[in-house]
Amino acid sequence: MANPATENLRRRRAPRGSGDLLRDEILEAATELLLGTGHAKAVSIRSVAERVGVTPPSIYLHFQDKDALLDAVCARYFEKLDEEMQRVSAAQSSTVEVLRAQGLAYIRFATETPELYRIATMGEWRSGSNVDAALASSAFEHICATVQALIEEGTFPPGDATAIALELWSAAHGVASLLIAKPHLPFGDAEAFADRVLRAVFTGNMVTGLVGAEASPDDMVEWLTAMGPSLKRQSV
Incomplete structure (x- = not known):
């Protein structure tokens, strides 16, 4: 069963194209790989490109490297x-x-x-x-x-x-x-x-x-001990 929390992170896949649409699809694919595998090692430029259906050089047009991609994700x-x-x-x-x-x-x-x-x-x-x-x-x-x-x-x-x-x-x-x-x-x-x-x-x-702010732990204990009876009366 899908986790609702992870489902909320997934956006509807945009039509393939260029510019912001392709960038969004790349981010979507990388997010799905991370959520599906649970590990960053499973995400590579090649695996993301394959999931999106483009070549690796297309990924590099939007992200300098894997670290930049994960940062954006x-x-x-x-x-x-x-x-x-x-x-x-x-x-x-x-x-x-x-x-x-x-x-x-x-x-x-x-x-x-x-x-x-x-x-x-x-x-x-x-x-x-x-x-x-x-x-x-x-x-x-x-x-x-x-x-x-x-x-x-x-x-x-x-x-x-x-x-x-x-x-x-x-x-x-x-x-x-x-x-x-x-x-x-x-x-x-x-x-x-x-x-x-x-x-x-x-x-x-x-x-x-x-x-x-300058009180020591002993000062705080002393203050709380002294205030204890009155605090209890107020809570009754």
Whole structure:
């Protein structure tokens, strides 16, 4: 049975031709090979050309080499993440739930197409790559805007929204990377595990803001211990 997540990444094949139409078809073929085989080694200029029905030199008219082709595939891949981020955000009733949903959507998106995510985020950095820009617009900008909204609401303490968003994105990336690279670890339910990690980072950031960025772990424990009784009374 086809995976709906991967099906959403596949575009209707354009008529053969030249220019943008052929480029789109090349990207489609490379994406299908990656999703079908689960490994970048299965994608070559020759295999993509055969799938499209053109000669290898036709591929090189659009992409300098295999790395450039995979870069473009991954950049297009993250356009779908942008759509998913917007979808889950619209379904939430509060800003803090928006942030939680965005983090979980990011991790879920990564684990549903692990090879594409691995290429996009764990490969060697390339100057002029389109992937970083795609990542920023599809994930980081959404998270950053939500963090800024939480600061304005007073849920998060005043501070640099970009720095906080980067911390949260790092946590989401770490969870996604471990789930992909080390699936044998005792995570239990992957979504529940991801949710616990994200919750810990969210609340930890709020406590740090209340106690002070320079506070030591002992200072935080002391503050939480002192505040514990009053916090419990408020929750009753």
